[in-house]
Amino acid sequence: MHLLIVEDETQLQLQIRQQMEALNFTVDSAADGREGLYFGEEFRYDLAIIDLGLPQLDGIEVIKRIRAAGKDFPILILTARGDWQDKVEGLEAGADDYLTKPFHQEELRARVQALVRRSAGQASNAWTFGPLTIDYEKKRVQLDEQTIELTSYEFNTLEYLARHQGKVISKSELTEYLYAQDFDRDSNTIEVFVGRLRKKIEQSAKFIHTVRGQGYRFEFQS
Template sequence: MRVLLVEDDAALGEAIARQLRAENFAVDLATNGEDGGHLGATERYDAAILDLGLPKRDGLSILQEWRAEGATLPVLILTARDGWSDKVQGFKAGADDYLTKPFRIDELVMRLRALVRRASGHAASIITCGPLAFDSSTGQFELDGLPLRLTAFEWRVLSALMLRKEIVVERMDLLERVYEGDADVDSNSLEVIVGRLRRKIGADRIETVRGRGYRLTAEAA
C-alpha cells in the first residue's frame, strides 16, 4: 500500500512516515500544499493523509480540486482544527475521515487501513482467499491458520493482490503501490518479489497473466 502524507510540520511528518513504514506502508511525504496537490493529482496512491493548514495551498482547496478532477482515493484529514464547522467543511470538500491533533499513531494507522479496505470493496476486516487470510485491521497475514512472515515489499504486493483477489492487478499498478516516489526500481524487482511470495504461499496461488500482471486466486491448479 502506498500513502501520500501532506504535512508541513517536518518533525511530525517524518515521525508519521516512519511509523507507517514500520507498518509496511510506502509513504511519499509532501511538506507544502503545492507539492501535495500535484502528487495527489498525478501519482497513484491507496490513500492520502492531508493537513489543512499548509503553506502555498490550503488542504481544503487541494481536496476540492482532487474531487472535482474525479480522484476517488480515500482522504483522511489530519489537523489541529477541531471545530464542528471545520469538520463539516472537510467532509463537504470530500474527506472520508477526519482526525484531530494531538492523536494516537495507532489510531491513525487503523483508520487508514479501514479506509483502504472499504475503498477496495471489503466490508469485513478479515479477507480470505483459499487458505490465506488477511486481517486488514492489524495488517497480519495467515496461511492455514499460521502467521505468515513477510518483508515490507512482500507485504505490499500481497496486500494489493489480496484486496483485489481473483482480479488481475496490472504490473504497473503493483509497482506504484510497492515503491515510494523517489525509489530506484530495478526492472525485474517485482518478479523477484512475486517469486518469493510463491515460495511462501504456494506457486499456484499467484497467477501470471501475460502482458498484464498478476492475479491472486483461491483455486489451486
C-alpha cells in the same frame, strides 16, 4: 500500497511516514499544499493523509482539486482545529475521515487500515433503482446512464443503504459499517456523507429519505 502524506510539521510528517512504512506502505510526502496537489493529481494512491493548515495552498483546496481531477482514493484529514465546522468543511470537500491533533499513533493506524479496507472491499452484483444503477463489482454508479463520480466512502454509504432498501438505518449502524472502530466521532459525519450523496444522485428522483429521530431509509421515489 502507495500512500501520500501532506503535512508541513516536519517532525509529525516524519513520525507518520515511519509508522506508515512500518505498515508496508510506499510513502510520498509533501510539506506544502501545492506540492501535495501535484502528487495527488499526478499519481495513483491507496490513501492520502492531508493536513488542513498547509502553506501556499490550504488542505481544503487541495482536496477539492484532487476530487475535481477525478481521483477517488480515500483521504484522511488532519486538523488542529477543534471547531466542528472545520471538520464538516473538510468532509464536504471530499475527505472520508478526520483526526484532530494531537492524536494517538494507534488511532491513526486504525483509521488508515479501516479506510484502505473499506476502499478495497467489493460486492458481487449490480442493482437498478429507476434511473440509478449501482454496480457493486465495478464500484460504479450511473444516473440516467451517466457515471457519477463518488469517493470510496460515498460509494460504501450508498451501497449499505441500497442493500437494505426499505429498512431504516440508524447513524450508529452506518458508522459501525463504515469504520472498523468507534473513536467517539461526531455523529454529524454521517450527515455529511449523506448530504454529499444527495447532491450527486438526487437530480431527478429521491432515493435517501430521512426518518426523523431514527436514521435513513433508501427507497426509489420519482
